[in-house]
Amino acid sequence: MFKILAFTGVLLATACSSLATDKPGYTVIKQFNLPPELAETSGLYCPDQNSLYTINDSGNKPVIYQLNLLGAIQQQVEIDAKNRDWESLTGDEQNFYIGDIGNNNGKRKVVEIYVFDKKPGNTSISRTLKVSYLYNAINKNEYLNHDFDAEAFVSVDDKLVLFSKSWKSNNLHIYELNKTDLSQKVAPVVTVEGLPGIVTGVDYNKLTREYVLVGYSLHGLGSFSPFIAKMDRRYNLLASYPLVGFNQVEGVCVSPNGEVWISQESSFFSTQKLAKLFLR
Template identity: 60%
Template sequence: MENKRIMMKAIFIASFMLLTACGSIASDKLGYTVETEFNLAGDLAETSGLYCPASDTIFTINDSGNSPTIYQLNTSGEIVRRQDLDKKNQDWEAITGDNDNFYVGDIGNNNGKRAIVEILVINKQNQVPAITKVLKLSYANNNIENNEYLKHDFDAEALVSADDELLLFSKSWQSTVSHVYKIEPSLAEQVVSPIASIDGLPGVVTGIDFNKSSKQFTVVGYSVSGFGKFSPFIALLDRRFNVVATYPLDGFNQVEGVCVSPNGEVWISQESSFFSTHKLAKLKFR
């Protein structure tokens, strides 16, 4: 955790200097508009992952080192409910859901040294949400002894429920080619292998959601140059995981989450950094 904070601080300092010197991309060249932005409460400085099952409700979590809490927000970014779970937040990075359950991805693995990552299953129907099952995942062909910090493909921050499938998208530091894994919610322990790989994304994947109307995935992530320049993006994928479009997220930094509400609104969340605050924003594609 401390290594992550030091690294990200250095990245953001360098990014700020480069953006100040070079300017940013003009918004009229982008494929979207930012309709509104809200600063989030201090509790959500490390927001990581979004899920919006209703037009007026957004759920989020914080990542490693924070409390094991699911936060419910309104569409002004205000916290309206907190629900603590009886499970350590080792590195929570994603939240999604279906008609019956929430799925929280304790899947962060920057160091590459976790042999097993977990997905927490929480029944939505319980009056007091509680973990009903823990899915333990290991990656096929993952030799953790060979993995180095931010130099491997066995990290992940993106989890989505799409057409009754639970899908995990890798944060592939080494290749930047995101691998897609299908998770079986009925299996408590499973070894997963990629069912697809995504070519053409301009960086690593940090968040994803599925638009039921358009049958497209909305993806966010970022790239980091050798000079420390931090460049977030948003992209659209078709149902076969082909890239349809990609756009830079002008004016944003460490974008960690994305969700598409039933009415088609696209929300993204940004984690706090040295030169930017934690915030929630609503986008509209043109």
């Protein structure tokens, strides 16, 4: 069951910058420091204009956190499932979809997506989708040097669209998954070149019919060059822009009114953040 948290002193604990800052292709409207519980925030989902949802990645509790628009935790629910490497969160009218899809070392034969009914008081998953990649030879994969990792997927109509985290080639592989098949072996429907790094988050803007992606290039321990990008519905890359002033950006979501939110994980050179952007 969701539990209301007393987040005392939120005005003191939450750092906020509301001064709009123009960058090429976008404007940073506001940004906030997230609470310590979300140091490893990894996915972001905003189904309405009043709240956001996020998760932490591997080694953390299997919890979905609901945030207000200041980045403060409002509610949380612990799921009856294991958090092996939760990396992405999306949803539709009925369900959350939690992506236990992280695979940095390339040794997972199967990754999992937990389907969780949004009904109040629920803590049990409805079903688990087990997904394996065609052509994935795990005995040949090396840590951070293969294309069978992922941190980003999104619900679009009757499918889940999964975006690879391609460490080796830096070419984005896109997969379309069925929401109901319990066992799926998938091949890319398209491969996209030209992104400035690996993809860590994605959402679909229904108003513009475009995908919004975030990710980064990794230069060393704690040194990231993050970006935000747009694709059309047919997965053609439209534009990408560096996210100046950010670091390990892990999540993105687009609210029904077109507001773009991004989340940043805590890293060596930065703290966990939430920011609202206007993407031109």
